[in-house]
Amino acid sequence: MYKQFVAILAISISSTQVQAMDWQALPEVAPAPADNPTTEAKVELGKMLFMDPRLSSTGTVSCNSCHNIMEGGDDSRNNSMGVHGQRGGRSAPTVWNSAFHSVQFWDGRADSLEDQAKGPITNPIEMGMKDHDHAMMILRNIPDYAPYFEKAFGKDSVNIDNAAKAIAAFERTLITPNSPYDRFVKGDKKALTTQQQKGMNKFAELGCVACHSGAAFNGPKNEIGTGFYAKFPTFADSDYVAKYKLADDKGRQDVTGEAQHVNMFRVPTLRNITDTAPYFHNGSVKTLDEAVRVMAKTQLNQDLAEQDTQDIVAFLEALTGEYPEIMMPRLPVPSGYSVIAD
């Protein structure tokens, strides 16, 4: 605990010193890995796959079910519901701007968007497919999918790696630039209200930027696969910890088995945070103002004055960007039969 505390403070101080010059606008294009450059054909296919509920065992759950791109990229729920109404233990993170994370999932168990995309399809309480082969058999039984794969990846290319690449390529287009904050840091000094500017300074002063730095407010720009994690809660004796069961989930320790990783989570983006309630890995906190109080206390050992809380909330509201317009995909349907057996 003490070591962790010192580490957080150290980052905090260095980040705070540079805060005046380190505010970054969100890039309008996300980086793509060398082995999966973003192309129109992949994005088109990926959008179809992302929206297609037939990738679940019941035909009722798509990627979009829990990461609804018509809303904040999540599902408005404390924990998500998969096939047969089963619930996961964690709250769905937003897919918007997920391209700017250097690892995926709350516990960072996937290095890349490509790796992440494969997980839920075969998770028994999410999309519930028995294995990836079965999921690909479903796609092959929808013959009109093949031309889209061919266009994106060449002949005979319906396989899980390509499906995941296409979904990842689509997700890299899910970026929300031009928030009031972005316009402000690009020079439009009227883009933020006075209260929002006060909140912005308070956000930096308190040390929130120790973790929530960078263009996506999710930490330094690491290499893909190199996660940026924080212990949550850090100050575990806060009353909030019991109230919101914040320490129950072991976080990254469940992935690595290492004691030092207990309660470590990937630092989430704060982009569009207004649109992703309820909050935290377990969705236990219902409102943004309470989430701010909890973070100040459990991470920085600060009891915020109510005005400071409101100012920070006002600043966070300025991080909500412009969602691009997206045409609904037309999902190929096999002629005269269904691929859903259940």
Add this chain to the structure above:
Amino acid sequence: MYKQFVAILAISISSTQVQAMDWQALPEVAPAPADNPTTEAKVELGKMLFMDPRLSSTGTVSCNSCHNIMEGGDDSRNNSMGVHGQRGGRSAPTVWNSAFHSVQFWDGRADSLEDQAKGPITNPIEMGMKDHDHAMMILRNIPDYAPYFEKAFGKDSVNIDNAAKAIAAFERTLITPNSPYDRFVKGDKKALTTQQQKGMNKFAELGCVACHSGAAFNGPKNEIGTGFYAKFPTFADSDYVAKYKLADDKGRQDVTGEAQHVNMFRVPTLRNITDTAPYFHNGSVKTLDEAVRVMAKTQLNQDLAEQDTQDIVAFLEALTGEYPEIMMPRLPVPSGYSVIAD
């Protein structure tokens, strides 16, 4: 049974006589009732409501969940799945071209699209809201919905009747014109293959047009609220009846309580029938060719030659029209909290 049989035959003969002149193309605009003229503002709001899963108790089921407009307007399932994975007893009818039905639901229990839209929201195994007031409280707790209601219906207009009107207005835009069949009847004689034309004639000759007449192949153009029903199965001693449990569902009798309505169902449209497997009110028949065999036997007491079955299937394939491109709606999200309590 005998009376029913005679009635079907009588219709069959008269319809067959006029078949050469009675093939109709699908209108590109659906009629709207006098008290709910279609407007852009209603369609925009209706699309949002149609796609919004927060109208269900769990926040996971929208109208679109079972009537997926990215596909054939249904869910590819034999029976639908509502909140908590519960299943209904019937297969979701397609929402595409539903504006051309004169009653809604398999059993015609709603007169209009407006009436229909209210049903699933409070059905405990579909969207599971305890009542319409609760559903409207949810919408009022999403403040950014109000301006859309105001634009469509005037001030303080967030109520269930207006929500249903908006959804119905949107559904009236879900029309799929310009199928090969439509182009054929408008004069493009190359729009159908020779096999499809053979199937078209066989379809008329056999008497399928007795029930599946008109532009939507769902019967005569009745006043809204005046259903066009058929008994299914009519020839109840067919082996198919037991095999596919076709007589288990009492159909319209469950609505009216009248013995004469046992196994009566609204005649469904055949538009885009390729895209709505599995088939029939209970989704018991997996493929379109088998559905054709079953209909010929149970409704017309005909054992089709395999070639005739294939020709009719080819004709039915020509009824699949052009789905319009639809922009995804942006669903309003309340700032910093969620409306889903579950």
